[in-house]
Amino acid sequence: MLDLNIPGCKNLKVEKIVFDLNGTLACDGKLIAGVKESINRLSEEFEIYILTADTLGNAESLLRDLKAEVVIIEGNDGSKFKADFVEKLGRKRVIAVGNGNNDAQMLKNAELGIAIIGPEGTARAALLGAELISREINDVFDLIFNPDRIKATLRK
Structure with missing residues (x-):
């Protein structure tokens, strides 16, 4: 759990982290270096969810x-599915991480939405929906492992 008072902003009490898969944790169907170790380390303190439409058909392997719990997006509206998923988890207890257009509302709904630039770039809507923007996924892991960095960035 992350319990962090951010002066002038909010008090985070987060227990769950939701990640988009493609463009966030993976690029061109392969996990980005460092993802496996960091997700497994985070799982010691958080419930971890990875959302994917499994476009490439390789999510399971x-x-x-x-x-982490892998959640296959149902239906044709991935944006709504992701946003609703965060709401069902209890949005005030969730960090969401993504980069795509279909991540924008999920990032906005979460208590802390983090957009990453990453190798596939980032949709403008995701940037606007996020509270914090990071260069790439390993920087996001470092933020969570060193929460004073979150505080330093978001304090008012």
Whole structure:
């Protein structure tokens, strides 16, 4: 759990982290270096969820060694599915991380939405929906492992 008072902003009490898969944790169907180790380390303190439409059909094999719940997006509206998923988890207890157009509302709904630039770039809507923007996924892991960095960035 992350319990962090951010002066002039909010008091985070987060227990769950939701990640988009493609463009966030993976690029071109392969996990980005460092993702497996960091997800498994985070799973010691948080419930971890990875959302994917499984466009490439390899999510199960790609994520089998991760201590996370893999959630396959149902239906044709991934944006709504992701946003609703965060709401169902209890948005005030969730960090959401993504980069795509279909992540924008999920990022906005979460208590802390983090957009990453990453190798695939970032949709403008995701940037506007996020509270914090990071260069790439390993920087996001570092923020969570060193929460004073979050405080330094978001304090008023």
